[in-house]
């Protein structure tokens with residue numbers, strides 16, 4: 001499959017579900033930030049130098065050392081994608097919103113299952129990421145590490161014995177690693193405990209972010225937890241402590257769900273049933289409402305209150321109902337009303353076709 005088709009396919013490897021604790025833990029992500037020696041950081045690069053960085057990464061990717069570890073990665077410059085296609089990559093979590101700015105200097109490389117992606121000239125020259133379903137931080141780290149080692153065969157990274165990998169923002173200096181999990185926490189939201197739990201998580205040195213990472217809001221009860229600091233900690237330690245915090249939040253979410261089932265089962269069944277009904281029959285729905293209702297249905301499926309769509313289908317719908325993906329379906333810009341109509345139709349089709 002060519003990269004253009006990959007981009008336009010709603011499903012990515014990480015959405016297939018079935019990973020460990022996959023009912024609550026939607027996905028695990030590891031990314032490392034790397035820079036090339038001899039080049040200014042991306043925000044200071046002119047077009048020519050930015051092009052040289054892209055070219056150097058392209059050559060490194062073609063090296064057997066990378067191919068044997070990462071499989072085939074295909075690179076495309078952001079300027080070769082339409083604005084809608086670029087936005088779809090954000091909606092699928094394959095690139096961060098930052099890669100959209102100044103896109104003529106930027107590129108992305110993807111493996112065809114989209115489990116591995118490399119952003120070029122984002123905040124750093126390279127951001128190598130691996131996204132997997134469920135709680136699989138170790139596996140994600142193993143894959144990123146392999147790709148990174150392969151790239152290092154050809155690329156000369158900016159590295160200091162004292163500080164570690166040098167990065168544009170000092171918070172990334174050191175390992176350059178951010179480990180993160182995306183969790184679905186409707187139970188904690190419903191028992192009004194999510195604020196308290198996430199404040200504790202922040203005090204333990206972890207950041208809580210919304211659906212699209214830094215500076216975005218938590219739609220559909222989805223929260224991203226990640227490490228704040230990378231310097232002075234080995235990669236394995238970062239993963240161990242994130243695993244431990246994640247385990248605690250998981251346990252609290254399970255407790256909240258249990259309490260809801262024991263104390264508010266009727267209300268819960270009503271909430272889930274209404275949302276499922278609306279999603280299956282509505283003819284217009286906003287993006288915010290769709291995310292909220294999909295979250296209710298996912299909770300209902302997890303708690304076996306309804307036998308409905310597979311969780312992977314619900315994750316896919318979260319992408320298929322975002323604005324850029326809808327625009328792509330019609331091959332034209334849509335006004336808000338047209339979008340709400342197409343969104344409802346997309347959801348009806350998916351849920352009524354079953355499985």
Ligand SMILES: Nc1ncnc2c1ncn2[C@@H]1O[C@H](COP(=O)(O)OP(=O)(O)OP(=O)(O)O)[C@@H](O)[C@H]1O
Nearest residue numbers: 027028029093095096178180181182211212213214
């Ligand atoms: N566990 C996860 N599952 C799915 N997507 C994720 C996950 N963690 C992060 N992402 C996505 O990765 C992108 C970047 O996230 P974020 O801004 O948190 O980190 P970053 O860009 O790596 O770090 P920094 O802010 O240090 O530059 C966003 O699109 C976000 O939705």
